[in-house]
Amino acid sequence: MFSTLLIANRGEIACRVAATARKLGIRTVAVYSDADAQAKHVAACDMAIHIGGPEPRASYLRAEVILQAAKDxxxxxxxPGYGFLSENEEFAQAAEKAGISFVGPPASAIAAMGSxxxxxxxxxxxxxxxxxxYHGDNQDPQFLKVQADKIGYPVLIKASAGGGGKGMRVVESSDAFIEALASCQREAKxxxxxxxxxxxxxxxxxRHxxxxxxxxxxxxxxxxxxxxxxxxxxxxxxxExxxxxxxxxxxxKAMGEAAVAAAQAVGYVGAGTVEFIAEPDGRFYFMEMNTRLQVEHPVTEMITGLDLVEWQLRVAAGEPLPLRQEDLRIDGHAIEVRLYAENPDTGFLPSIGTLSYLEFAPHTAFANDAVRVDGGVRMGDAITPFYDPMVAKLIVHGADRDQARRRMLQALAQTRVVxxxxxxxxxxxLMRDAAFAAADLDTGLIERRRATLLPPPAEIGGDVFALACAAVLAGLGLPAARTVAAAVDPWLASDGWRLGNGAYTLPIExxxxxxxxxxSLVRQGPNWQLDCGAGPQDYAWQTQTAASASGLAVRVTLAGRELSGTVVTQGEQVHVFMDGNTYVLERHDAMAHAGDDEQGHAGGLAAPMPGKIVAISVKAGDAVKKGQALLVMEAMKMEHTIAAPADGTVREVFYAVGDQVAEGAELAAIDAAEK
Structure with missing residues (x-):
């Protein structure tokens, strides 16, 4: 077995590999970029080497620098983890040439399956x-369009060297092919x-x-x-x-044997995944082979009780597989969800910022237990625009699928991010969706169930205000009931007591x-009432510090009903976590904001996130229609098209291709068309 292992990756996979290596007594070395100097994976390893700037091409994709770190x-x-250089044949070849074992397949297998x-x-x-x-070498756009026309629409354009949904587009018609192809090629490059x-x-x-x-x-x-x-x-x-x-x-058995045959055909070694697309009648087709460990490998570990990273290390060290096919068994059911920093209500646009509050359900590291969390970030870490916006993976195990699904619902309800x-x-x-619960699965499920999965924002109800107001009252030092000390000397109390036991009203806007x-919160004698507009209701509360000192676990009794949740206050924002949902409320202080500039940027288009301009399709003076593509931004390895919000004329485009822009930056100005 190896004595020292360098982990050429970041995030949760680097933390995962470090944990298994520690179990085997292997010393680990982390590599990190400028953006990851204080990252969790750096702390998880025995030592760390700085390898460059925050963008992947300046750090995690620099094969020669990583190899030098291994030698040093x-x-x-x-x-190699997954992503970055994990499926790079030149990197694998260079490592082997340097006398360093590559924990993965030989370069020849990567080459065979990499395209x-x-x-x-x-x-x-x-x-x-x-x-x-069409899987050939001719990449002329017009030739490819002819091939697509022959196949028949809809067609799927896929990056030949890609994965993870990047460089992939569904094209519904011949007219849309060339534009979609150009976007795929830019993203793939x-x-x-x-x-x-x-x-x-x-x-x-x-089904996938x-x-x-x-x-x-x-x-x-x-x-x-x-x-x-x-x-x-x-x-x-x-x-997954x-x-x-x-x-x-x-x-x-048929799919398993086909996958093994595919692996053996290229002399495969280590962990790999053969992906198939399956039709409802049971027919299946080869899609691709990922010559690495997959993000979703924990569900396989949960149903087999095996540590696949340990298998990787043992195989790379020359040991035989620990088990034969006849020794492998399936135990129960496992489900994994990917917790992303993104906004589903805006087309799943990535979200960046500092994780000022982070709490998960009680979990284990990677044991075959009911709940497991694989994460590469900690509270206080930042989600940056440079890498994939995944916060963590939640994995649950149950005796059957329905138990696993219900356990996932519980784990999600205990997940809190601010x-x-x-x-x-x-x-x-998704977990509660009738189609998912019935296992009526296909790759179009989310779009097909869009109305229920992506409903319009619900109105904030009285229960949410009840929890939020309890946190405000606790912050003001007001107790839920009169204290003994206040009864002895009411002049020392700060709980809203009034001479003559008069009512005291505290408005919160x-x-x-x-x-x-x-x-309105009304104090009458020792008791409180809450009025959210439908009349006063008896109100009492209890608070205690949550898992993080910045959060409060709140229990409220409202008109005889018991409510509970977690409330996190960040400046004027109050985040209420209740029943698996998150509500963000903002305290209103008219005096504090009386001088704020209320002038907006009429006619402007703001960047929804930090990113780079990769394409511009209009110029000043161009007439545009509502929904017309104006420019394309790249952020977190994905392209995002900025479209015209209404008919009009482009007054000015403020950036050029290649420019980096900040979130909220005004990209272009459009003068609305006269009505």
Missing amino acids: TGAQAIH KSAAKSLMEKAGVPLVPG SSFGDDRVLIERYLQKP IEIQVFADKHGHCVYLFERDCSVQRRHQKVI EAPAPGMTPERR GVQTNVAFLGR WLIDAAVRRI
Whole structure:
């Protein structure tokens, strides 16, 4: 076994590898960028090496710098994690040439499967069924358009060297093909350094099922069953589960053996995933092979009781696979969700900021327990525009799928994040969705169930105000009932006592959608009442410090009903976490904001997040229609199109291609068309 391991990655996978290495007595070395100097993965390792600037191309994609760090620290092996250089054949080859073990497949296997086009050609020769499409080398846009027209729409354009939904577009018509192709190629070039694409027929109501394979250096290869990754948004996985619902033993065996055959065809070693697209009638087609550990590997660990990172390290050190195919068993059901810093209500735009409050359900590191959290950030860390906006992965295990689903709902209800917007409430709605609960799965589920999964924001009700006001009262030092000390000397009390036991009214104003909402708290003798506009109701509360000193666990009795939640106050904002939902309220202080400038930037278009301008399609003087694409921003490895909000004429474009812009920056000005 290795004595020193360098982890050529960041975030939760680096923390995960460090934990397993520590269990095996292996010393670990972290690499970090300027943005990650104080990151969790740096603290998790025994030592750390700085490798460059915050952008991946200036740090985590610098193969020569990472290899030098391994040599300087005496590392015997490099674990590439996933993403960045994990599927880079030159990096794997350079490591082996330097006498450093690459914890992954040989460079030849990465090369064979690294190009989706080449891999599909290889699978076609091996007799594995493929989706109709074009996987060739001719990348001329007009030629590709002709191929798409022959295949028939809708078609799917995919980055040949890509993954994770990047460089991928569904095209519904011939007229939209060229523009979609250009966008895919830009995104592919930015993310993978390779703008080649392939084109396939876009299947209707398909399921995305992948098989986990593992091979050693002694010719043994097994499949560790399947994962269903059908629930996706923008071609990126949102929920993964194992085993796949409705999978028969016969189909599992057929897909598993096909995956093993694919791995053996390229002399595979280590952990890999063979991905298939499956139609409702049971037919399945090879999509691609990921020559690395997958983000969703924990669900496989949960149902098998195995540590796949330990398997990776043992295989890389030359040991045989710990188990044979006949020794592997499925125990129960596991579900994983990806907790992202993003706003589902705005098309899942990433959110950046500092995690000023972060709390999860009680969990284990990576044991086969009911709840597991894999995270690469801590409270106080920042979600930056440079990397994927994933906060953590929540994984649960149950005796069956429904128990796992209910446990996930509980875990989500105990997840609280302040500082960035997240998809926690959206994930909870997915878990409760009737189609998901019934395992009616396909890659279009989110879009198909959009009305229920992405409803308009609900009106904030009295229960939320009751919890928020309790936190305000506690912050003012007002107790829920008269104290003994106050009864002895009322002049020393600060609880709203009035001479003659008169009523005392405390107004609290909240700013909701630019409108002021007034809540009245009335103290009559030793008791309180709350009036949210529908009349006073008996009101009492208790608070205690939550998991973080910046949060309060609040219990409220309102008109005889018991309510509970967590309240986190950040300046004028009050975040209320209740029943798995998050409500953000803002205290209103008219005097404090009396001098604020109320002038806006009429006619302007603001950047929804920090990013880089990668394309501009208009200039000053151009007439535009509502919804017309004006420019394209790149942030967190994804492209985001900025469209005209109304008909009009472009007055000015304030940036050029290649410029970095801050969140909220005015990108362009449009003069509205005369009516």
